[in-house]
Amino acid sequence: MAKKFLGIQIGEYRIICVEARVSGGVIVNKIATAPLMENSVVNGIIAQPENITEILQSTITKMEVTTDDAIINIPSNLAQIKCIPTEQDYLNLTEDQLEWELSHHLNEPIENLNISHFVLPSTTVLVAAKKEPLMKRAEIAEKVGLNVVSLDPEPIAMFNLFSVIEGAKPKRNLIIANIEIPYSYLIIFAKGEFWNGPAFFTPPEIFGIGEGKRTWREFTDDIIAAFDMIIHSYQRFNPAFNLDGVIFSGRKLKEDIEQTISSHFNADIIDFEKILKRKTKLKSKRANIEPSEAAISIGLAAHGQAFL
Amino acid sequence: MAKIIDIGLYHSPEKPPAQMRATSMRKIYTSLLIVLLIITAGIALFFYFSSKQQANAVSETPIKPIIKQLTLPDKVAEKLIEWDKFTNAILPLNPKKLVSDGEINFISVFQTSSVAQAESIIAKVSAIGRIIQVIDTSTTDGKLNIVLRGRIVKTHTQFQPQPVKKFMRTTVMNMVDSLAQNLGLTNINRQVIATNEKIEGGNRFRYRMTMNGSYQQFTAFARKIKELKYAIAPFSYLISKDTTQANFDIVWGLYDYNPPKADTTKVASKNKK
Numbered sequence: 001m002a003k004k005f006l007g008i009q010i011g012e013y014r015i016i017c018v019e020a021r022v023s024g025g026v027i028v029n030k031i032a033t034a035p036l037m038e039n040s041v042v043n044g045i046i047a048q049p050e051n052i053t054e055i056l057q058s059t060i061t062k063m064e065v066t067t068d069d070a071i072i073n074i075p076s077n078l079a080q081i082k083c084i085p086t087e088q089d090y091l092n093l094t095e096d097q098l099e100w101e102l103s104h105h106l107n108e109p110i111e112n113l114n115i116s117h118f119v120l121p122s123t124t125v126l127v128a129a130k131k132e133p134l135m136k137r138a139e140i141a142e143k144v145g146l147n148v149v150s151l152d153p154e155p156i157a158m159f160n161l162f163s164v165i166e167g168a169k170p171k172r173n174l175i176i177a178n179i180e181i182p183y184s185y186l187i188i189f190a191k192g193e194f195w196n197g198p199a200f201f202t203p204p205e206i207f208g209i210g211e212g213k214r215t216w217r218e219f220t221d222d223i224i225a226a227f228d229m230i231i232h233s234y235q236r237f238n239p240a241f242n243l244d245g246v247i248f249s250g251r252k253l254k255e256d257i258e259q260t261i262s263s264h265f266n267a268d269i270i271d272f273e274k275i276l277k278r279k280t281k282l283k284s285k286r287a288n289i290e291p292s293e294a295a296i297s298i299g300l301a302a303h304g305q306a307f308l
Numbered sequence: 309m310a311k312i313i314d315i316g317l318y319h320s321p322e323k324p325p326a327q328m329r330a331t332s333m334r335k336i337y338t339s340l341l342i343v344l345l346i347i348t349a350g351i352a353l354f355f356y357f358s359s360k361q362q363a364n365a366v367s368e369t370p371i372k373p374i375i376k377q378l379t380l381p382d383k384v385a386e387k388l389i390e391w392d393k394f395t396n397a398i399l400p401l402n403p404k405k406l407v408s409d410g411e412i413n414f415i416s417v418f419q420t421s422s423v424a425q426a427e428s429i430i431a432k433v434s435a436i437g438r439i440i441q442v443i444d445t446s447t448t449d450g451k452l453n454i455v456l457r458g459r460i461v462k463t464h465t466q467f468q469p470q471p472v473k474k475f476m477r478t479t480v481m482n483m484v485d486s487l488a489q490n491l492g493l494t495n496i497n498r499q500v501i502a503t504n505e506k507i508e509g510g511n512r513f514r515y516r517m518t519m520n521g522s523y524q525q526f527t528a529f530a531r532k533i534k535e536l537k538y539a540i541a542p543f544s545y546l547i548s549k550d551t552t553q554a555n556f557d558i559v560w561g562l563y564d565y566n567p568p569k570a571d572t573t574k575v576a577s578k579n580k581k
Contacts, residue, residue: 192310
């Protein structure tokens with residue numbers, strides 16, 4: 001049975017909200033973006049909640065949403081994601097097994113974090129997110145009358161989007177680079193398995209926001225370094241991994257940069273926008289954004305499949 | 309579709325459904341409730357008016373049971389058969405006295421040696437007659453006397469006796485005497501009481517007959533009377549027993565009436581045509 005969900009990405013400079021009908025796939029019915037005032041959100045932390053509440057309220061009112069079930073993003077820098085090999089029932093051995101396991105991966109007290117995990121066939125995904133910023137996002141959504149079904153870290157939302165659009169038996173090994181301000185990140189979608197890569201700073205000035213001295217070349221070097229890291233770390237876990245394609249999501253990179261990166265790893269660039277339009281019926285022009293910029297919001301809504 | 313990662317970091321607490329949705333659902337429920345109320349009211353009105361109609365309805369004239377009008381021959385026949393059955397049932401219980409109006413009531417006196425035997429006698433008499441009451445008890449010579457009053461059980465019969473015409477009275481009386489004599493009853497005497505009593509449906513001739521004998525002889529006599537096939541029935545009787553013999557004092561009624569005529573009206577009308 002199909003059900004509608006809202007995927008809301010509260011970013012550093014804007015809110016992107018989609019209303020999607022979720023059943024076997026995800027069909028985007030409505031999309032809206034709303035710019036945020038400067039310093040409303042700083043490094044993912046909501047500094048001016050009243051302002052965000054107001055903007056979110058007006059956005060969903062304009063959209064005339066028909067559901068109040070919402071899934072909200074957690075920026076990549078506020079969530080720590082670790083992948084460990086799946087061992088059956090390992091985390092169910094004792095009640096605090098997850099805490100014990102995460103304590104070996106994290107540098108801060110577990111009391112300040114909301115923790116959870118999810119088991120895939122080969123990898124077990126451990127997630128920890130800071131309580132305070134997480135609760136603030138939930139409060140804002142609830143204040144505008146939404147029912148927060150889940151708060152998902154952005155890399156997880158991206159993975160869920162590919163889980164939906166790649167079909168029942170995914171055959172490709174992909175690296176997805178989501179370019180977002182202030183932090184970009186990489187994930188691996190390896191035939192339905194998840195692997196989390198590094199997050200790295202995105203200089204806003206190269207996208208014409210703010211001032212700075214970083215150049216596209218430097219940023220390209222950062223991206224290539226992040227690719228190297230994720231491929232090597234995953235190949236240690238799965239030596240049979242061969243990269244089939246690269247997907248660039250989020251903010252649009254220059255075409256020659258995308259080519260430079262993909263050729264460096266001898267992988268094809270996959271036309272993500274075309275896939276998104278075909279699979280999700282996305283009409284992003286209405287919101288004046290590129291289709292790939294709505295990927296996280298759609299991925300958040302895709303999580304709704306777990307609640308059908 | 310590949311597996312979705314369902315990370316449960318947070319979920320809003322359960323809240324009541326949105327007002328908009330509640331309102332629309334309420335509308336549906338309200339509509340349903342109104343429909344149900346209308347149906348219920350309709351059913352209630354239907355039953356109310358149908359019950360009122362029934363109350364106002366003119367009741368049908370109750371069908372009166374058809375009471376069989378007994379003719380005199382029927383009454384005589386039933387009386388004779390009842391007497392036969394009753395005496396044949398009660399005399400084997402060896403009453404000391406038995407008095408009856410020959411129609412409904414009887415009084416019998418039994419002499420028993422114990423209370424248990426008395427109770428047994430009462431039970432047996434209760435099976436023979438109806439509304440049996442113990443009206444007196446006494447003790448004589450170490451024996452327990454009980455006096456029982458009861459009613460003779462009514463019976464129906466198809467038996468149709470011949471009327472005893474005036475000229476046949478002596479013949480019938482002689483036949484009764486001969487029957488008693490043949491069955492071993494002795495000291496047979498008779499005495500006329502009433503020669504021509506007008507009763508409904510005919511005339512009655514009453515006479516008294518006394519005789520002695522045993523209960524066995526008398527019960528045989530009672531059984532055989534009906535075989536004479538004449539309209540003769542006891543008007544009243546007293547049976548008493550001393551140490552050895554029983555005395556029978558019976559007032560007989562001989563009945564005369566016109567036998568029922570065949571309806572010839574139809575035949576006559578046919579003949580007219």
